[in-house]
Amino acid sequence: MGLFGALNTSVAGLRAQSYALENISGNIANSQTTAFKRIDTSFLDLIPETGNNNQLAGSVATSSRATNTVQGDVQKAAVATYMAISGDGFFVVQKPGSFTDNNPIFNGVDNYTRRGDFTLDKNGYLVNGAGYYLEGLPIDPTTGNVTGSNPQVLKFGGDFLPAQPTTTVTYRANLAAYPLTTKHDKSVPGSELINVGDFTTNPSTVGTPPLPYLDNAASGTPVNSALTTPTRINGSTALSGAANTNSLAAGFAIGDTITVNGLTITFTDASTALPPGVNDATNIPIDSTVDQLLDKIDGLSGNAALSSTVTAGAVSLHTGLTSNLTVSSSNVTAFAALGFSGPVAVNRLGGGTAGAGVVIGSDAATFISQSIAGGATTGYDISGSPVSIQFRWAKMDSSTLGPGHTDKWNMFYQVNPNATGTATAWQNIGTDFTFSANGQLTPAVASVVLTTPNINGITLGDVTVNFGVSGLTSFADANGNAQVNEIRQDGFPAGSLQTVAIGDNGRVVGSYSNGRNIDLAQITLATFNGANFLKRIDGGAFEVTDQSGAAIFGKSGSITGSALEGSNSDIADEFTKLIVTQQAYSANTKVITTANTMAQDLLNVLR
Structure with a gap:
């Protein structure tokens, strides 16, 4: 190749370094371009065919080397x-x-x-x-x-997402073993239950026979006696007496009456001055005690247990099993001194009619007072109209009542919040939920189906309420309510697309x-x-x-x-390659200059 071969090789070297420089400039220019993949330069030596003793370094060619698989930050x-x-x-x-x-x-x-x-x-x-x-x-x-x-x-x-009607409600809750309703009285077994005798229509599941009649009670407010030192009344407190004595703060007088279930007890002269026969079932001496009065009331109400008592200054009047109880007095002030601000009316527990599975409008207030809230969720019909699905739980039976009884609950959903008269206000879902002593549902109820419920005038399709394997429990809860852990439904109204992500x-x-x-x-x-x-x-x-x-x-x-x-092009690396390329380019120009000088010397030989 000789002198002119060296010139050609140097020119190829210049072209190669220029090519590398072009790639470097592109990499630097795109160092901030999103997801840019740099182009590296590969140099390839071109070797002419010569003998073993005459091998040459050869010329150079270039090609691009992609970095498409190299990740950017x-x-x-x-x-x-x-x-x-x-x-x-x-x-x-x-x-x-x-x-x-x-x-x-x-x-x-x-x-x-x-x-x-x-x-x-x-x-x-x-x-x-x-x-x-x-x-x-x-x-x-x-x-x-x-x-x-x-x-x-x-x-x-921008098409609307079609409405999806509610078909499933997922429900998880713990029902307090002893619900604190407005009727509860822990001294009265079964008082935490719905008292079907208070209802015109029995809300129990359809066909459920009423419970046997059970005792119920009405408690007055705790009151003090006439003693100067504030002291709660007790069974020995006199019904009439002087100031600073253990007597009622406002006593009864001769001729006052107390009416029990339509029968009258009359206050008469002191027991020491009574003629024979005056102190009987319908008369009571003015100097009698509270316990003696309660015995008279129990006798007239048919409460053979004579269970009405005074506890911590509060009088408790029991119905017994024979009949409901109504008590009033002609002396309102003295009756208030016993802790009752007005006439007392309390029904026995149990009884009533067979279960009808609904709460009618006239019974709605009673139902609310004797049940506990079970949470609510918004459901949707097929057109996407919203409806509030509200649940309540009522305890229907209790194991504390003895053999043959178990802790049983019924679940209700609201049909019409404005129902009156015989219109349905709440619907029993038709399933008895019974719990064992350890608070577990026995037998398990995985789900129930509300068949085409009509709620506040909006009809839904069949709705499945899923409780899961252990979604319902009945453990003790000091708050006495239903602790709803999850309540969600699968329906939604129509909607338009707002954003995407x-x-x-x-x-x-x-x-x-x-x-x-x-x-x-x-x-x-x-x-x-x-x-x-x-x-x-x-x-x-x-x-x-x-x-x-x-x-x-x-x-x-x-x-x-x-x-x-980001770009996988690194400025520092590109600057380093830029320096090397610039130096290599300069070196190639030096070879050309040297070859040119040698050619001039050769031409001078001919002169």
């Missing part, structure tokens, strides 16, 4: 539709071939990119900063399953005006066996080549929402 972004790929893979995109009436017309040719700065345009397409339109697989909003297997350009319109699972999530978040599409990532052999095109996109192989779906990295991948 992933940084969080404030835009919900931005996304970044961690690991292998490319977004599948298309670029419109033309536009008609500002609507893109696609040519069906897929491109691939890692540039994830997608935003929603006016037509509902997700378009990145380079103008490429995102592809993916649509999702059925009803089932949540992907539809199809071939990626397509995604478009999200990208989830970390690679799904496009739509937020609707009805508060629902629905998966709309699954973003599809493509990988290649020869990813570094893809052809680069404008905007950080790539085309398939024979060397890259066809796109492969299903094995790729993960997608991070609200994030962007």
Whole structure:
């Protein structure tokens, strides 16, 4: 090759370093370009065919070396539709071939990119900063399953999400073993139960026989006696007496009466002055005690147990089993000194009629006072109209009543909050829930079905209330109410699409005006066996080549929402390569200068 071969080799060296410089300049220029993949330069020596003893270093050629598989830094972004790929893979995109009436017309040719700065345009397409339109697989909003297997350009319109009627209510709660209703009195077994005798129509499940009659009680407020030192009345407190004595603060007088279930007790002269026979069932001496008066009342009411008592200054009047109890007095002031501000009326527990399974309007207030709230949720009919589904629980039986009794509850839902007369206010769901001593539902009730409930004039389809395996319990609770741990339903009204966002699972999530978040599409990532052999095109996109192989779906990295991948071009590295390239270029020029000088010397030999 000789002198002129050296000149040619130096020129090739200049071309090679210029090529490297061009790649370096492009890498530096795109150091802030989203998901840019730098181009490195490969140098290839070109060796001429010579003998073993005459081998030459040869010339040089250059080629580009892609870094498509080298990850750039992933940084969080404030835009919900931005996304970044961690690991292998490319977004599948298309670029419109033309536009008609500002609507893109696609040519069906897929491109691939890692540039994830997608935003929603006016037509509902997700378009990145380079103008490429995102592809993916649509999702059925009803089932949540992907539809199809071939990626397509995604478009999200302003169509309404159809209303979904309520079909299922998931319910979890603990019912206090002893509910604190307005009727409860722990000294009276069964007082925490619904007293069906107080109802015109028995709200128990249809066909349930009434409980046997049970004793009930009405307690007065605690009151003090006439003693100067505040002292609660007791059984020995006199019904009439002087100041600062253990007598009622306001005593009864001769001729006063107390009426018990229509029968009258009359206050007569002191017992020492009474003629024979005056102190009988309907007369009581004025100097008698509270206990003696309570015995008279028990006798007239038929309460053979004579169980009315005074505890901590409070008089408790029991019905017994024979009849309900009404007590009043002609001396209102003295009656108030016993702790009763007005006439007493209390029904026996149990009794009533057979179960009808409903609470009628005239019984609604009584039902509310003898049951506990069970929570509420908003349901929807087929058109999306909302309706408040309210539940209440009533304890119907108690194991404390002895053999043959068990802790039994009924669940009700409200039908009409404004019901009056015989109109249905609450509906019994028709299932008895019985609990064992350890608070577990026995037998288990996994679910119940409300058959086409009509609530406040709105008819729903069949609604299944799911309790799960152990969703209902009846443990002790000092608050005495129903502790609802979960209550949710599956219906929703119609709604329009408001915003879209990208989830970390690679799904496009739509937020609707009805508060629902629905998966709309699954973003599809493509990988290649020869990813570094893809052809680069404008905007950080790539085309398939024979060397890259066809796109492969299903094995790729993960997608991070609200994030962007940065350029993998490092300024410091590029500056270092820039220095080396500049020095190599200068060295090649020195070779040319030297070869030129040698050529001049050769020409001078001929002169």
